[in-house]
């Protein structure tokens with residue numbers, strides 16, 4: 001049992017690190033907030049560049065949220081908390097961990113949290 005758990009954690013760590021690196025790389029290289037061009041542009045130019053900025057910010061904040069989740073998952077791995085539901089403390093099935101390596105909750109708790117979020 002111990003070895004199975006260890007292999008799950010090793011796999012998860014590798015995947016989490018890879019995802020984290022990928023996102024950080026993208027944040028540095030792809031997502032550049034274009035400077036708003038207020039000087040010389042007409043209203044439409046300005047409006048368009050503001051819109052582009054908003055879009056870029058949205059992408060950045062989405063990536064940042066993902067990075068936050070991955071970092072938490074890695075910290076939980078380190079603490080031996082990985083694969084344990086943060087709400088009910090049940091162990092999360094390996095199948096779920098493979099599909100969602102950064103998940104912190106079991107399916108039942110996740111559904112409950114989503115129900116609360118919708119309200």
Ligand SMILES: [Zn+2]
Pocket residue numbers: 085086087088089090105106107108109110
């Ligand atoms: Zn749970």
